[in-house]
Amino acid sequence: MIPVRTTNDGLTLPAIGFGTASVKGAEGVHTMTSAIDAGYRLIDSAFNYENEGAVGAAVKRSSVSREQLRITSKLPGRHHEYKKAIMAIQESLLRADLDYYDLYLVHWPNPKQELFVEAWQALIDAKKWGLIRSIGVSNFLPEHIERLIDETGVTPSVNQVELHPYFSQEQQRSFDQQHGIITESWSPLGRASQVLEDRSIQTIADTHNKTISQIILRWHIQLGALPLPKASSIGRQLENLAVFDFELTEQDMVTISILTKTDGRIQDQDPAEYEEF
Numbered sequence: 270m271i272p273v274r275t276t277n278d279g280l281t282l283p284a285i286g287f288g289t290a291s292v293k294g295a296e297g298v299h300t301m302t303s304a305i306d307a308g309y310r311l312i313d314s315a316f317n318y319e320n321e322g323a324v325g326a327a328v329k330r331s332s333v334s335r336e337q338l339r340i341t342s343k344l345p346g347r348h349h350e351y352k353k354a355i356m357a358i359q360e361s362l363l364r365a366d367l368d369y370y371d372l373y374l375v376h377w378p379n380p381k382q383e384l385f386v387e388a389w390q391a392l393i394d395a396k397k398w399g400l401i402r403s404i405g406v407s408n409f410l411p412e413h414i415e416r417l418i419d420e421t422g423v424t425p426s427v428n429q430v431e432l433h434p435y436f437s438q439e440q441q442r443s444f445d446q447q448h449g450i451i452t453e454s455w456s457p458l459g460r461a462s463q464v465l466e467d468r469s470i471q472t473i474a475d476t477h478n479k480t481i482s483q484i485i486l487r488w489h490i491q492l493g494a495l496p497l498p499k500a501s502s503i504g505r506q507l508e509n510l511a512v513f514d515f516e517l518t519e520q521d522m523v524t525i526s527i528l529t530k531t532d533g534r535i536q537d538q539d540p541a542e543y544e545e546f
């Protein structure tokens with residue numbers, strides 16, 4: 270059984286989800302259908318992943334009812350202007366052939382454009398109209414979120430950020446928690462980088478008779494984060510779900526957390542500067 274989290278606006282989310290970046294086309298439909306059949310109920314996508322149609326097809330083909338699933342997509346930077354944002358949300362739904370998204374996020378703040386508050390207002394209105402059940406952000410720093418709250422009075426339900434043992438985001442997680450925001454982890458396994466060969470994590474894995482991936486995902490969960498691992502094979506999908514039958518010790522948590530680096534971002538995508546359109 271996967272534990273459930275509840276957002277500050279009342280949406281229930283499973284404690285682990287399925288990432289779909291670069292998962293698209295017919296193969297992507299098969300991969301996502303397999304993930305749903307394996308037990309995933311939260312599927313994370315984005316306008317810029319160009320796979321919303323594949324997500325919708327997987328939803329239709331799965332043996333699980335739409336009401337049991339939590340489907341996420343994200344607004345791209347080129348559509349931050351209010352009218353463009355509303356049209357993009359509608360287009361997202363049409364691509365996926367869905368009546369609503371459970372969760373919709375502003376993908377990046379793109380602070381140099383000074384339009385992310387306008388984009389946020391579009392999400393607020395789309396939620397009022399029933400197009401979205403819960404609204405959040407992705408890659409937003411505390412100063413960006415504070416502006417959203419100050420200027421609209423609406424706090425995001427989720428902030429999806431890069432988070433893995435080499436970049437633990439302690440300050441961001443603390444800020445999110447203080448504001449009742451669930452921190453979701455993209456690239457929770459570090460995009461199959463050397464973190465999956467880290468000897469200190471391997472030692473912990475040996476102790477618990479688990480894989481390194483399972484130890485890292487459990488670390489996310491005990492941090493209070495919601496990881497979104499991606500896996501194409503059914504074996505790996507099932508492996509990533511099998512993280513709720515054990516618990517890391519306090520020392521295990523410390524051993525993993527001290528691996529963080531100030532320059533730990535995988536591709537140096539600092540939301541204070543980086544922009545994605």
